[in-house]
Amino acid sequence: MYIEDKYDVAKVVKLFQSEDRPGQQFFLDYQCPPLMGPNKAELTELLISLQGSPAWGITALSVFAQDYAHTGRYELGAILGEACYRLAKNALENIDLSLLNQYLFSGGQGALSNAIALQQMSRNEEALSLAKETIPWLESMGDTTTLPSLKLHKIEANLDLERIEEAKNLLNQIEVESLSSVDRMTFKRLERKLIEKIDPIIILPVEQKTEHQKVEDALDYILNSIRSLEVEPEAEQDLNQLEALLKQIKDQVKDQKQLKYTDFEIASRQATNVLHDIISGRLGATVKVIIQQVKDTFTKLLQPSPIPDPAPFEAGQLNEWEVMRQLEYANSTLLDAIKQIERSLTIYQQIREWTKENKLVDHENDALWGCYLCYNRLDRSLEALQTLQALRTNIETIRKDIADPYKKAHLIEKYPAGILTAYPYLFSALCVQLYKLHRPMELLDAIEGAKGRVLADILTEKLSQQTSDNFFSEAVQQLPALMQEAKAHYLSYFVDDEATYAVLVAKDGSLHTQEIPIGKKQIKEWLDYKNNKKTDEINGAHDPLHPKNWGNIISARAKVRVINLSENLAPLVKWLQPLAESGIIQINDHICYCPDGELHLIPLHYLPFGEQYLVNYVSMSRVQSAMTLVNILKRKPLKLEQFTAVQVWAESDVKEPYFEKMKAGFELPGQWLKEELTGKILSEINADLATVTQLDFSNKIVHFATHGVFPSLIEQGQTPKNPYLSSGLLLAQKGKLPLNSEEITENADLSPKQVIEQKLNFWGSHVTLQACVSGRAKEGIGGDALGLEWAFLLNGASSLLASHWNVEATWAAKFSIKFYQKWLVEKASRAVAWRETVLELIRESHDLERTHPEHTAYYWAPFSLSGDWR
Missing domain, CATH: 3.40.50 (Rossmann fold)
Known part of the structure; x- marks a missing residue:
C-alpha cells in the first residue's frame, strides 16, 4: 500500500505521473496533513476550480508543498516540493503549450518550497545541490516568477555555510530593480547578513553617508516598493497619491538642517511595515486610511513638537522615592523616539550609579534592565550585553545569600518560577546578544545559567564542595576538558519565544552553536492538541507526544490530524549532521543533552537523523544542567x-x-x-x-x-x-x-x-x-x-x-x-x-x-x- 512509502520522492512522482486519480486524491486527503497556512481557504478553492484539469495534480502538490514549507512541516515540504519540480520538468518535455505556464509556475514553486524547507532544517548542502539543477532549468524555460526567490535562497544557503565569497558574487549578480517587493526585502536582509559576516572595514564607505543620504535612500526603498505593488483598479489613484506624498516628503527632507537618520528611522519603519502588510494581504484597511497613517507619521517627524525634559536632578538629591519616580518616567518614554530613549538611558545610568552606591539592589536591577532596553533599541549590542551581564551578576549574588538550598526547593510551591521571576527575559536576551556577537563559551554559560539551579546547589552541598560567586560559570569552563576525558559530547538547548539556541561541546573540546527556527510559541502550538470529548482528554487520544496518535483525526470536518512531532522537531538535531559528516560526531558516540522548557517532555532520540533515527547513530542520556553533569561525573559509579x-x-x-x-x-x-x-x-x-x-x-x-x-x-x-x-x-x-x-x-x-x-x-x-x-x-x-x-x-x-x-x-x-x-x-x-x-x-x-x-x-x-x- 502506498502509505508505507509516504516520504519517497520517486513514489510521489510515479503516483502523480499515473492516471490513478482516485489514488492521488486519497494521498492528498488522507496521507498528507491538512493545509494550515493563512491562505488555505483561497488555495482550497483553487484546487476545487481545477478539478478535471490535467494540471490539477501538479498544482495540488505545489500548494501542499508551499503550505508545509511555511508552517513547520519541513520534511514533507521538501519531499513534495522536489516531486512537484520533477513532475513539471518531465511533463514540459511533451506538454501542450496551453498548459506551459501552469506547469512552469507549479514546478518553480515546488523548487522554491523545497529550498525553503531544506534551509529550515539546516540542510543547506541539499538545497544547493537541487538549486544547481533547478535554477538553470527555470532560466532555460524563461521563468521570471520564482527564479529570483530561488536565487536569493541559494545565496542564503551559501551564507549559512560560511561560503562568503560565493554568496557575495551571487548577490552582486542580482538585478535589484527587477525584484518584487517581497524579494527586495529579502535582498536587503541578505545584504545585511553578508555585511555582518565580512570584516567591518569593508562597510566603512556605507557608514560615511550623510544623514540626509541615509534618509533619502530609505525613502527611495519605500517608493520602489510602492511602484511594484499591484492593487485593484479603484485603488490605483490612491496609490498614486501615496507615491506623490512620499516624493513631497523627500523634497522636504533636503531642507531639514538638524535631520538625524535615527529620528527618521522609526517613521520609516512604520511606513515600511504598512507596505509589508499590503503585500502580504494582512491589512483590511483601505489604501486611503493607510495614506493618512503614513502622512501623519511623517508630518510629525518634519514638524516635531518639543519634547519636555525630565525634571533635572543631582545625584546628591536622589532618594528612594525619587528613584522610583524617575524610573517610572524613563519606562514611560521607552516606546517613544530615539532622542527620548537616549534621555531615558541617561536617567537609568544615573539611578544605577546611585542605587549601587547605596546598596539598593532591587532598584539597581530595575535600572540595569532599563539600560539594557535602551541599548538594545539603540542597537548598541556590546553595551547591551555588558549591562545584562551586570544584572545577572547581581541576581547570582542574591541567590548565593540564601544559604540553605532546600529553602530554595521549598519555594517551588509558592514561586514556581523561582528567583528570576522579576526578569523572565534575562537569559533570553543574553542568548540573543551572545549568539549575535559569536561568543560560544559565553552563550553556553548563559544557557546554563537558566537551568537546574536548585538541583545543582543541593548536589554540590552533598558533595561537600564550596561554592563561589562564579561557581556555575566555572562548571561551564570545565566542560571542554571534562567531555574530552569522558569521550562524550554535551548538547545544551535554550528555547526562546521564536527560536532555540543550541551549543554542542564536542568530545574533542570544540564548541559549535546554532540558532534553530523553532521557538517556544511553535512548540506549544504543536503540543496544544484539542479533544472532542472529555474521555479523549483522560485517555490522551490526541496527545502529540504519543507516537501512536500521529495522524489521528481530531476533526474529520476540518481535516485536522495529530502532527508527527518527531518530524516537526527534526531541525533540533539536523544541524548536527555536518558535524557527523566531518567526523566530529562519530557512530556509536554518546551525547549527553540538556533540554529546556517543553523539550523536557520529548525524547530527542526518536528524531530523524540522516536516513534513520538519532539513536541509530549515537547513545543518549539527559541531564538537568552542566553543573549537575559536573557533579555526577565527579562521583565514582558504585x-x-x-x-x-x-x-x-x-x-x-x-x-x-x-x-x-x-x-x-x-x-x-x-x-x-x-x-x-x-x-x-x-x-x-x-x-x-x-x-x-x-x-x-x-x-x-x-x-x-x-x-x-x-x-x-x-x-x-x-x-x-x-x-x-x-x-x-x-x-x-x-x-x-x-x-x-x-x-x-x-x-x-x-x-x-x-x-x-x-x-x-x-x-x-x-x-x-x-x-x-x-x-x-x-x-x-x-x-x-x-x-x-x-x-x-x-x-x-x-x-x-x-x-x-x-x-x-x-x-x-x-x-x-x-x-x-x-x-x-x-x-x-x-x-x-x-x-x-x-x-x-x-x-x-x-x-x-x-x-x-x-x-x-x-x-x-x-x-x-x-x-x-x-
Whole structure:
C-alpha cells in the first residue's frame, strides 16, 4: 500500500505521473496533513476550480508543498516540493503549450518550497545541490516568477555555510530593480547578513553617508516598493497619491538642517511595515486610511513638537522615592523616539550609579534592565550585553545569600518560577546578544545559567564542595576538558519565544552553536492538541507526544490530524549532521543533552537523523544542567548488588480481561532482579506511601512498576497544575489498591514533593520508573525541570529510566529486563545497554505497525536515560 512509502520522492512522482486519480486524491486527503497556512481557504478553492484539469495534480502538490514549507512541516515540504519540480520538468518535455505556464509556475514553486524547507532544517548542502539543477532549468524555460526567490535562497544557503565569497558574487549578480517587493526585502536582509559576516572595514564607505543620504535612500526603498505593488483598479489613484506624498516628503527632507537618520528611522519603519502588510494581504484597511497613517507619521517627524525634559536632578538629591519616580518616567518614554530613549538611558545610568552606591539592589536591577532596553533599541549590542551581564551578576549574588538550598526547593510551591521571576527575559536576551556577537563559551554559560539551579546547589552541598560567586560559570569552563576525558559530547538547548539556541561541546573540546527556527510559541502550538470529548482528554487520544496518535483525526470536518512531532522537531538535531559528516560526531558516540522548557517532555532520540533515527547513530542520556553533569561525573559509579522493587497495579485493572498479561508485566522485572541480586519486593496492598517512605533506597537498583500521572498538557483556561505537587506514582491506600489511574489524572501518592519532604535516600542508586508519563517534566524554579526525575536526582540517584507517554506493561517490562541484562550481567555501560535495548526493540516492533512505521516509536522510544551514563 502506498502509505508505507509516504516520504519517497520517486513514489510521489510515479503516483502523480499515473492516471490513478482516485489514488492521488486519497494521498492528498488522507496521507498528507491538512493545509494550515493563512491562505488555505483561497488555495482550497483553487484546487476545487481545477478539478478535471490535467494540471490539477501538479498544482495540488505545489500548494501542499508551499503550505508545509511555511508552517513547520519541513520534511514533507521538501519531499513534495522536489516531486512537484520533477513532475513539471518531465511533463514540459511533451506538454501542450496551453498548459506551459501552469506547469512552469507549479514546478518553480515546488523548487522554491523545497529550498525553503531544506534551509529550515539546516540542510543547506541539499538545497544547493537541487538549486544547481533547478535554477538553470527555470532560466532555460524563461521563468521570471520564482527564479529570483530561488536565487536569493541559494545565496542564503551559501551564507549559512560560511561560503562568503560565493554568496557575495551571487548577490552582486542580482538585478535589484527587477525584484518584487517581497524579494527586495529579502535582498536587503541578505545584504545585511553578508555585511555582518565580512570584516567591518569593508562597510566603512556605507557608514560615511550623510544623514540626509541615509534618509533619502530609505525613502527611495519605500517608493520602489510602492511602484511594484499591484492593487485593484479603484485603488490605483490612491496609490498614486501615496507615491506623490512620499516624493513631497523627500523634497522636504533636503531642507531639514538638524535631520538625524535615527529620528527618521522609526517613521520609516512604520511606513515600511504598512507596505509589508499590503503585500502580504494582512491589512483590511483601505489604501486611503493607510495614506493618512503614513502622512501623519511623517508630518510629525518634519514638524516635531518639543519634547519636555525630565525634571533635572543631582545625584546628591536622589532618594528612594525619587528613584522610583524617575524610573517610572524613563519606562514611560521607552516606546517613544530615539532622542527620548537616549534621555531615558541617561536617567537609568544615573539611578544605577546611585542605587549601587547605596546598596539598593532591587532598584539597581530595575535600572540595569532599563539600560539594557535602551541599548538594545539603540542597537548598541556590546553595551547591551555588558549591562545584562551586570544584572545577572547581581541576581547570582542574591541567590548565593540564601544559604540553605532546600529553602530554595521549598519555594517551588509558592514561586514556581523561582528567583528570576522579576526578569523572565534575562537569559533570553543574553542568548540573543551572545549568539549575535559569536561568543560560544559565553552563550553556553548563559544557557546554563537558566537551568537546574536548585538541583545543582543541593548536589554540590552533598558533595561537600564550596561554592563561589562564579561557581556555575566555572562548571561551564570545565566542560571542554571534562567531555574530552569522558569521550562524550554535551548538547545544551535554550528555547526562546521564536527560536532555540543550541551549543554542542564536542568530545574533542570544540564548541559549535546554532540558532534553530523553532521557538517556544511553535512548540506549544504543536503540543496544544484539542479533544472532542472529555474521555479523549483522560485517555490522551490526541496527545502529540504519543507516537501512536500521529495522524489521528481530531476533526474529520476540518481535516485536522495529530502532527508527527518527531518530524516537526527534526531541525533540533539536523544541524548536527555536518558535524557527523566531518567526523566530529562519530557512530556509536554518546551525547549527553540538556533540554529546556517543553523539550523536557520529548525524547530527542526518536528524531530523524540522516536516513534513520538519532539513536541509530549515537547513545543518549539527559541531564538537568552542566553543573549537575559536573557533579555526577565527579562521583565514582558504585557497583550495585542489591535491589528494591515496588509493584502496584490499579483496582480496576483486576477486572480487565488482559489483567494476567498486564500483571506479568508489572512483576517480571522484579523477578529477574531477584534471580540476579539480593533484595526485596514490595507488592500490591503492602506498597503504600507510609511503607515505601520507610525504605532505604541508597546504593541499589530501585524498580518502580506502578501507574504514573502527570498534569494534563491541556490547561483549558484553568490555572496550570504544578507537577511538584501533582505528578508521580500511584501506591496502595489504606489496605486497598489505587483506583484506575485514568480516573485520578493528576493526584499522585509518591509526588516530587513527597520524595523531597520525606527525604528519601537514593544516593548512588539507579532508579527505573516503569510507569506511564514518569519521565515528563515542566520547567519551574530556577530553570529546574519539575517532575519525578528531578526529585530522585535531587535525593541522590545517579541514573534513571523513565517514560514520556503511556506505556504497555509488557513492553515496559521487556525494555527494563533487556537493559538490566546488558548492564548488570553483560557489563556494558548504562549508555550502551540503553541504546542496544532500543535498537533491539526497533527491530522487534517493525512488524507491528506496517501501515504506519512511524508508530513503532511507541514501543521503543518511551524510555529516556537520565544522569550517569557510564
